[in-house]
Amino acid sequence: MSEASIKQAEIAVEQQHVDRVYARLDELRAEARAMRDRSYEYGREATPEALNERDVMLHHANRTLQALDAESEGLVFGRLDFADGETVHIGRLGIRDPQFNNLLVDWRAPLAAAFYQATPEQPRNVVRRRVIRSSRERVVDLSDDLLDPDRAPADMRVVGEGALMAALTRSRGDAMRNIIATIQKEQDEAIRAPEGGVTEITGGPGTGKTAVALHRAAYLLYREQRRLGGPGVLVVGPSPVFMSYISRVLPSMGEHNVELRALGEVLDGISTDKVDDPRTAEIKGSSRMVKVLRRALRLPPPDAPDQLQMFYRGVVLRLEADELKRIRRSLHAKGGQPNRCRMRAADALLEALWQQARQAAGPDFQPDRDQLISEIGERIEFHRFLVRWWPPLYPMQVLRWLSDPARLSQAARRLLSAEEVDLLAKSWTEVTEWTVADIALIDELRVLAGPPPRRRRDEPHAAAESPQRPANYDEYAHVVIDEAQDLSPMQWRMVGRRGRHASWTIVGDPVQSSWPDPAEAAEARREALSGQRTHRRFTLRTNYRNSAEIFDLAADAVRDLVPADDLPVAVRSTGVQPVVREAAAEVLPREARSAAEELVAAAEGTVGVITTMARRDEVREWMSGAKSDRLRVVGSLEAKGMEYDAVLVVDPDGLAAESSTGRRALYVALSRATQLLTVLKPV
Numbered sequence: 001m002s003e004a005s006i007k008q009a010e011i012a013v014e015q016q017h018v019d020r021v022y023a024r025l026d027e028l029r030a031e032a033r034a035m036r037d038r039s040y041e042y043g044r045e046a047t048p049e050a051l052n053e054r055d056v057m058l059h060h061a062n063r064t065l066q067a068l069d070a071e072s073e074g075l076v077f078g079r080l081d082f083a084d085g086e087t088v089h090i091g092r093l094g095i096r097d098p099q100f101n102n103l104l105v106d107w108r109a110p111l112a113a114a115f116y117q118a119t120p121e122q123p124r125n126v127v128r129r130r131v132i133r134s135s136r137e138r139v140v141d142l143s144d145d146l147l148d149p150d151r152a153p154a155d156m157r158v159v160g161e162g163a164l165m166a167a168l169t170r171s172r173g174d175a176m177r178n179i180i181a182t183i184q185k186e187q188d189e190a191i192r193a194p195e196g197g198v199t200e201i202t203g204g205p206g207t208g209k210t211a212v213a214l215h216r217a218a219y220l221l222y223r224e225q226r227r228l229g230g231p232g233v234l235v236v237g238p239s240p241v242f243m244s245y246i247s248r249v250l251p252s253m254g255e256h257n258v259e260l261r262a263l264g265e266v267l268d269g270i271s272t273d274k275v276d277d278p279r280t281a282e283i284k285g286s287s288r289m290v291k292v293l294r295r296a297l298r299l300p301p302p303d304a305p306d307q308l309q310m311f312y313r314g315v316v317l318r319l320e321a322d323e324l325k326r327i328r329r330s331l332h333a334k335g336g337q338p339n340r341c342r343m344r345a346a347d348a349l350l351e352a353l354w355q356q357a358r359q360a361a362g363p364d365f366q367p368d369r370d371q372l373i374s375e376i377g378e379r380i381e382f383h384r385f386l387v388r389w390w391p392p393l394y395p396m397q398v399l400r401w402l403s404d405p406a407r408l409s410q411a412a413r414r415l416l417s418a419e420e421v422d423l424l425a426k427s428w429t430e431v432t433e434w435t436v437a438d439i440a441l442i443d444e445l446r447v448l449a450g451p452p453p454r455r456r457r458d459e460p461h462a463a464a465e466s467p468q469r470p471a472n473y474d475e476y477a478h479v480v481i482d483e484a485q486d487l488s489p490m491q492w493r494m495v496g497r498r499g500r501h502a503s504w505t506i507v508g509d510p511v512q513s514s515w516p517d518p519a520e521a522a523e524a525r526r527e528a529l530s531g532q533r534t535h536r537r538f539t540l541r542t543n544y545r546n547s548a549e550i551f552d553l554a555a556d557a558v559r560d561l562v563p564a565d566d567l568p569v570a571v572r573s574t575g576v577q578p579v580v581r582e583a584a585a586e587v588l589p590r591e592a593r594s595a596a597e598e599l600v601a602a603a604e605g606t607v608g609v610i611t612t613m614a615r616r617d618e619v620r621e622w623m624s625g626a627k628s629d630r631l632r633v634v635g636s637l638e639a640k641g642m643e644y645d646a647v648l649v650v651d652p653d654g655l656a657a658e659s660s661t662g663r664r665a666l667y668v669a670l671s672r673a674t675q676l677l678t679v680l681k682p683v
């Protein structure tokens with residue numbers, strides 16, 4: 001028999017099993033629907049027990065249907081043949097026949113672990129591992145690894161040539177795919193690591209860190225459903241572009257129970273993808289800002305009155321500016337969030353008024369303290385004063401007040417330089433849109449100020465994202481941070497707050513960092529994770545994204561900056577070298593466009609054009625005439641974590657110069673392509 005016909009015969013064998021799985025899936029769907037209908041019947045009897053039972057049934061039925069209805073692509077993707085002749089099929093979920101025999105084992109179940117962990121050196125009783133590729137319900141390809149030839153039966157057939165390589169050479173679309181069929185051993189170890197404490201996954205570009213983190217979330221939700229299911233899992237990534245890129249991965253595995261948020265979306269009720277220039281972002285992200293903000297909250301509001309005057313029984317009582325200042329200072333010195341101290345502030349003012357009334361009255365006639373306090377305390381003009389002197393503090397408003405350089409200088413005394421004050425004040429003058437770095441500051445102010453009475457619709461405390469959870473929910477059971485090397489100290493504080501009761505998976509690559517002061521960020525991270533006892537670390541060393549030729553050029557950007565060990569090894573060689581071209585400024589737009597068009601013609605999937613943040617919109621203009629819906633123009637920060645089949649990097653030197661981490665930013669941009677890379681340098 002020819003090789004092709006052997007493969008066809010094996011495909012037919014697997015097709016039979018896949019057909020059985022889908023037939024059973026239909027039965028299970030019908031059962032779940034019937035259960036859902038029955039639960040509605042139950043609900044008609046309005047006893048508390050019946051309602052409770054209905055809720056449980058409904059929840060169960062809906063969960064089952066949701067899992068069964070998730071993308072059916074790749075439902076059955078693997079098979080193990082063991083030395084004792086037993087076979088097991090591995091799939092996106094577990095399915096049993098009516099006699100409770102396994103038709104399909106969930107990839108996260110212990111029985112499936114051998115699918116990812118068996119190697120020729122340690123076959124774990126597995127003789128043959130088979131990856132099954134399907135298109136909808138039809139098996140289209142197979143690929144086998146013979147792990148233990150000595151124990152293979154004589155009639156065992158081995159077909160295909162490497163599922164991993166086939167998966168890696170396939171063209172990419174706008175959404176990241178799940179990798180459950182081809183997870184590699186070093187990745188699997190990180191995915192299946194125990195849940196508690198902090199699990200840190202590092203590795204160079206394209207080593208699958210993001211893929212591993214998402215599969216780990218799915219794995220933990222499956223294994224620790226009770227602990228994680230209710231409180232939930234939060235995944236934080238760098239940008240909305242990136243979140244949308246990874247958004248299909250978990251649903252494709254049947255998991256909907258995870259919140260994905262970009263750093264500009266962590267705070268409820270506000271969302272932004274606008275970024276500051278690197279210098280401003282650096283100041284806003286620094287932990288010095290905690291003190292600046294704390295002081296900012298202690299300054300009198302911009303239009304606070306500086307005199308309180310009350311008539312009481314024919315006497316004028318007056319608190320002058322100095323006295324008011326002293327009272328304010330002593331209120332703050334007692335600590336506590338200003339928004340929770342409004343009553344205390346009123347009491348302190350009334351006390352000072354009484355002291356004055358007492359002194360004014362002389363020894364013969366002493367006014368009654370309680371009477372004075374309750375009488376003045378109820379007056380409308382006293383409340384009008386209070387609301388201007390100690391108003392409710394809204395985080396965004398407090399930040400806007402700092403656009404006044406004099407005010408900001410006061411808050412930033414001995415913390416920020418005059419130049420830094422200038423940059424910040426300017427960035428908050430006439431803000432129409434907050435930046436990603438502002439979000440962490442607003443969150444910090446929210447916590448420092450305490451909850452104000454509800455007022456404005458645009459304030460973050462006003463809106464919860466999910467009807468079941470309060471705004472700024474902070475009880476997640478697990479938090480995943482992707483591209484963790486880029487979090488500023490202020491952002492670590494923001495995410496740390498939400499994961500106080502959580503275990504963590506932290507994913508990143510220090511070499512790709514765009515944060516200029518790693519020690520400061522490390523300190524903030526330590527604080528965010530304080531209380532975590534277990535820390536385990538995994539390092540991924542194989543680059544699955546770039547061709548070796550592309551990664552070689554990318555690595556040149558940082559080779560002299562980092563130890564060789566921190567650079568991964570690219571597994572795939574295409575024989576196609578990246579192209580580096582130069583263009584004079586006046587022809588740059590034309591050259592860029594034609595280079596992009598060449599890449600569109602040569603590559604099948606997406607083509608990314610990556611340039612400086614400052615030039616992004618201009619380059620978008622240049623590309624506007626290009627006729628392709630596969631072209632994506634992004635700034636260097638938006639390219640973080642992304643991947644395209646072909647990439648054009650426009651102005652590599654400008655890109656490095658724009659970032660405070662220089663060539664590391666260029667390294668990120670150059671390591672985004674799977675197949676083709678062109679670099680265009682203006683001269």
Ligand SMILES: Nc1ncnc2c1ncn2[C@@H]1O[C@H](COP(=O)(O)OP(=O)(O)OP(=O)(O)O)[C@@H](O)[C@H]1O
Pocket residue numbers: 164167168176177179182183184187203204205206207208209210211212509512544545640641642643671
């Ligand atoms: N085991 C695997 N099987 C198939 N594809 C894989 C595997 N591991 C990684 N990949 C693919 O390699 C590419 C890179 O993965 P991913 O984006 O997770 O890497 P990363 O380490 O997060 O990269 P970066 O640090 O550059 O953001 C993706 O297309 C991913 O699907």
